[in-house]
Amino acid sequence: MAVSAPVRVRIAPSPTGFAHLGTASTALYNLLFARQHHGKFVLRIDDTDLERNRPEYEALIYESLSWLGLDWDEGPNKGGDYSPYRQSERVDTYREQAARLIAEGKAYRCYCTPEELEAERRQAQLEKRPYRYSRRCLVNPPQGRTVFAVRFKVPGGEVTFTDMVRGEMKFDADLIGDFIIIKSDGYPTYQFASPVDDALMKITHVIRGEEHLSNTPYQLMLVDALGYDRPVAYAHMPLILARDGAKMSKRKHPELNLAIYREQGYLPEALLNYLTLLGWNPGTSQEIFSFDELVHAFSFERVQHAGARFDWEKLNWIDGEYIRNLGDDELARRLRSFVPQLDATTIRRAIPPLRTRMHKLAQAVDYLDYLWTDPAPPALDAETVGRVEAAIDALTEAQWEPEPIEAALERAVERSGVGKGKFYTPLRDILTGKKVSLPIHYTLDLLPKEVAIERLQQAIQRAA
């Protein structure tokens, strides 16, 4: 029996903007597959676009993936047997490979200017014929020019490959024109660098977004021309669409930016859970999965073929489920950075009533900010003043814990002759300045006793 090569997968994000959702999603599927097969997950930085690359964007990629717990085994900042992992540091390799192709007559220098190419394209459009590069520089290159790009001489024919989600794929390469593999600035195009690195880094399975499906024949022809082994298989994952079904854009769709999930207090494991469900389903009714469960359950056969729309509501529900399932200490720990004004004990005491009321951690602020800001005292009528006084009396005697506070308040409510609603609403208003709060006894308990009573008394004085 043939021993198959160890599984090696990779993601290759470009540091040309904030880290985005698609990168997280692709990384997740790659990691799942790698763990499933006890393989390696490689992070390669695709920084061949000199114009748009920024080191800070690269840092953002590391940060976001780390936050999500999508850890890579090899990468620019981690090293590995196939270093370097930054394409900008591998340009010599690409140039050598391109030179080899030229020497073998499989690629050629192209001296056409962008304007000339644009003219060719327009002409083709005018004649309503599909555009393919004219091969002018192959047949009859212009003389006396020095600036050139390198074009791959597309052999044409039929290109077939296996896609783990879509099955056997077939493309007609006669429709593909000679494309550029080395830009005139000496840097490789994505179409070239990607398959070269995949081959050199011994990547066995290429798992990426569906936008790359049509790119696959380009890259396969290159792999063949270079004499490398093809990857065992590809998997093209459905795209994550915006709510309106369109492709997400940076301007219109904040959910594209991974940073906002951290800022708003979504749990990374919940986001991953949601992302997995977006385009895949286990075939059972299970919806909440630990990462290990995902590793066991995931399969490309059950991946959806159509793009899926991003839905905040479902994410919120899943995140709420995760929050509700967190232990007290763990929730308190994660809450800390969202309510830096509060000490650990207060946060800990707020957990029981707070837990079921959040679908993301940042919402803790809405419930707790009355603890560090004094609300404006509301206007009270005479009747209400009487009830607030009764509340103060009851509270002064009470032991400062939620249960005794509740009991004392309930006795006062009974004596007042009105319902809890009528009795508690003004208290809530005075204490928090809001219509919505944690249950009144918790609202009181979280405040130091003197402060709580002080706020109530001041409200009465203000009314007098």
Added chain:
RNA sequence: GGCCCCGUCGUCUAGUGGCCUAGGACGCAGCCCUCUCAAGGCUGAGAUCGCGGGUUCGAAUCCCGCCGGGGCUACCA
């Protein structure tokens, strides 16, 4: 324009010829619980399976055409 992928409740989806009077989840509505808001429990509305033709005793499921959406077609990745 050409090539490729896709099309089931608002959304994510189950479904591979009869078990489908199309199931689940989120969301939505109502009720219960209840000091507010959640959480939780119960109930409900919601898809003639993009459209039109076939094939078949029988189609969401197979075939053809059309329409719609998306991707690629860059010296972006």
